[in-house]
Amino acid sequence: MxxxxxxxxxxxxxxxxxxxxxxxxxxxxxxxxxxxxxxxxxxxxGPKQASGQLHLVEVDAASLAQAGKWPWPRDHYARLVDQLDEAGVRSIVFDIDFSSHASPEGDAAFASAITEAEASVVLPTFAQRASETAQDRVEALPVPSLRENTSLASVSVRPDADARVRRIVYGTVTDDTPRPSLSAQIAGISGAVGEDFAIDFSIDPRSIPRHSFANIEAGDFDASQLAGRDVMVGATAIELGDRYGVPTYGVIPGVTVQALAAETLMAGAMAExxxxxxxxxxxxxxxxxxxxxxxxxxxxxxxxxxxxxxxxxxxxxxxxxxxxxxxxxxxxxxxxxxxxxxxxxxxxxxxxxLVDTQTGLPNALAFNRTEHKGAEFTVTAFIKEFDSIRAVLGQERLGKLIDRLVDRMSSVHSLAQAYRADTRMIAWVHQGDYQQLIDAFEKIDQALEKSLEVGGRRVDVQMAFGIASGADLDAASRAASHAASEGKLWHAHEDAEAAIIEQRVSLMGELDEAIGAEQLKVVYQPKLRLETDRIESVEALLRWEHPTRGHMRPDLFIPLAEETNRIDRLTLFVLKRTISDLLEWCKDDVVVSAAVNISANLITSDRFVAAAEHILQEMRVPRDRLVFEVTESAAMTDPESAARNLERFRELGVLISIDDYGTGQSTLSYLQQLPLSELKIDRAFVQNAHVNRSDGLMVRSTIDLAHSLDLRVVCEGVEEQACLDFLRENGCDYAQGYLIAKSLPPKELASMLETQGQVVAHG
Known part of the structure; x- marks a missing residue:
């Protein structure tokens, strides 16, 4: 937004x-x-044709040649008026200067013709500067004898700065009298003195009907063409000089400019x-x-x-x-x-x-310009021996190396957005718990044990990681460099260490609240009995749905609970919930055994043992339906105390299972001292037992030895059908893993067991 x-x-x-x-x-x-x-x-x-109402009578070159020297005697105009009036024109408008006297006879003849004409006659008037530099204006009006029976109209023209005429005024003042322009007079439109209008130059001046002055004077014309029309008389001969520049048409006679202005007004003035x-x-x-x-x-x-x-x-x-x-x-x-x-x-x-040119990844500048909302930590991954790698690959292949490296890292840990912080460092921000980062570093380190292939070469890459609190790239970079120089996998900047401590304290306080608020839930991962192909046992697993942090991984908060002496409360919570679910299943005739993990610290804790005994005696779980899974290391730390306490549980009908077998230093003969019923082989050996010879040998020999000691065997981490087939062939009793089923809530587990039918597993 x-x-x-x-x-x-x-x-x-x-x-x-x-x-x-x-x-x-x-x-x-x-x-x-x-x-x-x-x-x-x-x-x-969009060129337009003239209306045809207005005709031009031109004093053209032919007329000049016929009539002689200019200016003409005014009897020529008298004969013109007589001819036009006889033809029945509506008006005769002159664009010729009559402000000076000619011969008395000619002036009289012209005045007489005007007087006798039925058509209205319009003569021109104008005002102009006395000289180019003077401010005084000189007014020009027709001689008095010609004014008596005529109308006067302005022929003033105002060229623009580029000497082109684009507009005509509606009227001017001469002799202290407002006068309409010729165009306004012809169109019969009034307008304010000094106000002008734009000439419509889409009207083609060539479409205005034209007649030669000499032909009209001699009567050599078709009178019907002029009947009822308006006639404008003016000079068009070049030598008379009455010419103006206009847009589009170049230099044209002044009378043509006046005619275009009149045609514009007759069509209606343009709105502006x-x-x-x-x-x-x-x-x-x-x-x-x-x-x-x-x-x-x-x-x-x-x-x-x-x-x-x-x-x-x-x-x-x-x-x-x-x-x-x-x-x-x-x-x-x-x-x-x-x-x-x-x-x-x-x-x-x-x-x-903001982009690294070699990889297309955002760079350090992009990181610092980005608002990293919700960032708990900034993480940097430092590529060790970078100069040696560059020498082997060449500068041009480093981008491909970084791309492959980011892909490999992303395959084991989600990188919301990777940045190339500098040539040898990759950065990202982490939203979540620090423990997830530590796990991610170990997973990435393991993933990089396999060489990267770049340009046909196989490259071994080792990395060191740095952690800083919030979005602090510089601090994270220094931390990564420190880890690399110290030969450590990772190092936290001092502010990150403070944030980690604060996060641990806060998380443990929230865990206490979660136990009381019942945010913790117990789910069950099924174990398949290979002899019957039925689910006959399950393992109880703890889940924490935090109201703000969301799903909390058990491997995040359980180690913290152990470190802060809260693991007994968690284990007793799981124990009570598991027994309650077992009892509910029994009511529904769903018969299955359930295993609860007991932390190494609790086996030798008299307080925990006493509390667990009290729960077992009070809730009365069916015999051999409850299994305690104890880690191998717990049994080895204090074997005498462990054996004593486990025997107490066995007497109460609880089966004992050694969990994660193979990761410690014990042997089956040594563990024979404990009251065991089951042995659980760690997933690290099971996952690849069907393809890895040494893992397969270890699993096979352990199954045989366990059976010789009358122990049943559970193999965890089964994710492929081939692995399950291997276990079945070698006599394994139970298989557990995603291939069998993922962990389920109690009701869903009961529904699944009811659909497959029940077989009593023990007792």
């Missing part, structure tokens, strides 16, 4: 920064130019909303860009986002006659893409810095 929040915050930070950059750039002239060029391209994506709407859209699209994880993905998403952005602008322009500014949004998307790419570069470099 925290990572998701962080990612969201970073995403919006990038977008806000990019938006600020886009808004700042939107105020600059060069971005304005980019916007203008973009809009010009968009305009050409600036850059904010598309900037908001770009922000949403940028979220899509920010979710990219690789450079190519960034590029593809940026391209897609830009396509969407400009498509929206184009659709709005051509379908809704609405103008948005997309370039700031495009800058936002591009800058977002740039920042995301920079982030990916940073992350890539960071990830590379």
């Amino acid at each position: 925290k990572k998701a929040v962080s990612t969201t915050a970073r995403s919006w930070t990038i977008i806000i920064v990019s938006m600020l950059v886009a808004v700042a750039l939107a105020q600059t002239g060069w971005l304005r130019m980019m916007e203008d060029e973009t809009r010009a391209v968009i305009a050409q994506l 909303f600036g850059y904010f709407p598309l900037l908001a859209l770009a922000a949403l699209l940028s979220l899509f860009v920010i979710r990219s994880h690789v450079y190519l993905q960034v590029a593809m998403r940026v391209a897609l986002a830009l396509t969407v952005l400009f498509t929206v602008e184009a659709l709005a322009y051509h379908s809704a006659r609405t103008m948005f500014e997309a370039v700031p949004g495009a800058i936002l998307i591009l800058f977002t893409g740039f920042l995301q790419s920079a982030w990916i570069v940073r992350q890539t470099l960071l990830e590379e810095s």
